[in-house]
Amino acid sequence: MPANVTIRSLAQQLGVSVATVSEALRNSPRVRPETRERVHRMAEKLGYQSNPLLGAALSAVRRSRHHGFSGVLGLVDVTIDEHTELMLFHREVVRGAAARAQELGFRTEVFWVGPKPPALSVTRLNGVLRARCIPGVIFLPFDRRQDFSAFDLSQIAAVGMDHRLLQPSLHTIQPDHYLSMRRALDLLTARGYQRIGLALEARKDERVDHKWSSGFISFFRVSGHTLAVPPLVTPKLNQKTFTTWFKKHRPDVIIGHEQAMIDWVEALKLRVPDDVGFFRINVTERSRPCAGLDLLPHRLGATAVETVVGMLHRREQGVPRFPLSISLDAEFVDGPTLRAAP
Known part of the structure; x- marks a missing residue:
């Protein structure tokens, strides 16, 4: 040699x-x-x-000379029918990914996988990526569990953005739902709330591996605060189910994903935030101003791109032997649905 x-x-x-x-x-x-x-x-x-240090230096020199184009990164989403429209959260992820990709000399393109055109089958997606020499792929957050075991990653650097991807097991970038819930509870108890209620549809909790509910319960187990209101995690969260739970347990603040809960509280002749507070676990999809958690979708998309580009520079392709998980802390967003801090 x-x-x-x-x-x-x-x-x-x-x-x-x-x-x-x-x-x-x-x-x-x-x-x-x-x-x-x-x-x-x-x-x-x-x-x-x-030499990674030399490579980084040369990359910096190339960027200072011109904005070179290194290639396309695929953003993969799944649709169960012919509709191909991104949710608000996903749009922000895509914007963050696109902005960071441009800074690193790439551009992004969304590819839809599904049973009906214009969506692609997994096999067809493989063919398109290969024909266009697309070297990297980011699987956007999925609403339902997905199996991409038939997807050929042998010449592709890929990451996922949640654990809804059953196969293959990839490096993952996602919000830290568990820790973010616990920190939210720290903030709410500091505001003087004593009867904190959590109201979720079961599928919303399931899609984050039950980290919302487990973070909620563990906070009271270790913090010394009393769990005065049992969490409502139900297959179908509607006004009737919510109202029955609310009347029985009388929370003074509600953590949830459904902003209609404000209307359901007001239908009981109660005022938000004077009588009851509301804290949304994902403010990106809020329909009106409220307090809650910013899960930083823009930053998540940027981090996913950085991870894939780093893999490309290290020539890491295929399914990793030891998948890593990168978790980003959410940020607290104050709003008119909580009483003012003391």
């Missing part, structure tokens, strides 16, 4: 230009997949190792 394998010596061995080897080692879509594979095989055979 040569003592000092360089990009130039790799190029000589392969009979290609130095630029081609450099681009191939960065998994650039400018290089044909078969050429990239040949370069990677030779680099591995000869024991080539890149």
